[in-house]
Amino acid sequence: VKWQLALDRMSITQAVEMAKSAGPYADWIEVGTSLIKMYGMESVRAMKSAFPEKTIVADIKTFDNARYEFAMCFEAGADIATVMGAAPAKTVELCARTAEDYGKGYMIDLLNVPEDRIEQLCGFDGAILCFHLGKDQQEHEGTRFERVKAGAFKHAGDGLSVALAGGIRLEVLPELMLHRPDLIIVGEAVTKAPDPAAAAKQLSDFIKSRGDEC
């Protein structure tokens, strides 16, 4: 089980600093959508050049113009880029193909995707399928992560690569880990912690200890 540190709502400098302090405990570093939309590909380039050995995920949330957007991420140094599962089928297909052409990875973000479409998207066996509770749903509806778990756990373990994202904190990990996700994405539970490096280490230690058991 890997975990990804998501960096959002901060400057590029703050993101690189955060990746320096908390990043060593994470498997992957995500340049969040808010950084990409605020600073463009410079955010991805800066992160990759600061951490050339690290897997960098560009959370570009492509919805159209697949080849152009994925190519810009990979050329800026991203190892993985994201496409929305709610996007047109052709767009998801072109993202998959572009990732393959570049020898890079891609993640399909299942935020607000109906169950029947999720079933179809499971056909993309090279993808990481990300079961995702949105920030707006968490912060303004008070929805907790439990709501997206059912879908995720239905698909985990059957050969697909499953990621979980959306307000995940250390306290919910014991339950989440039982279901053997492949990737756990954590943002503010680390970046807003009083001591992000300590929070990241704690998370990492827990995942490592449970990962061996599962």
Added chain:
Amino acid sequence: VKWQLALDRMSITQAVEMAKSAGPYADWIEVGTSLIKMYGMESVRAMKSAFPEKTIVADIKTFDNARYEFAMCFEAGADIATVMGAAPAKTVELCARTAEDYGKGYMIDLLNVPEDRIEQLCGFDGAILCFHLGKDQQEHEGTRFERVKAGAFKHAGDGLSVALAGGIRLEVLPELMLHRPDLIIVGEAVTKAPDPAAAAKQLSDFIKSRGDEC
């Protein structure tokens, strides 16, 4: 009837140049998603500072983190920002509220939104509803604009503000105009024309002449 010049897949400098030559014939200038994801809010700031009197649309395609993304657009100088109709309901609602707080406009992009959800989104009566055929659908499926027209025309004229987007060219305008859309969005038919200013003028002249008839 207004029309919006969409600027995509070019540098900020090229976009500002294009807005200088072809923009005077357009009602609104769109900073396209590809510019935002490549250059961030600098693309919006540069366009607004070059054309402070012009209505600038930031095609940010928000899918989550509504308030943060819309605030960044409006603070960079955008007059209108876009949210995906496929996003969670809460996200669309927060975009509407943020636009209202800033005294700015918002457009709901209906790309790949099922008809029953479109019906619900018609409840956002302060929005511009954008019936949109994606680039990937046009370029890789050969789908023509005709496919999205039925939905659009069902809703045009009943008090909602309806925009049409997706590979629109001068040749299809006579038919589109009959249905009285409020906004027509044109990108490459102008920006890839041998003489973009001439293409923009032709489009503008046609829309003005037909707009008076409708």
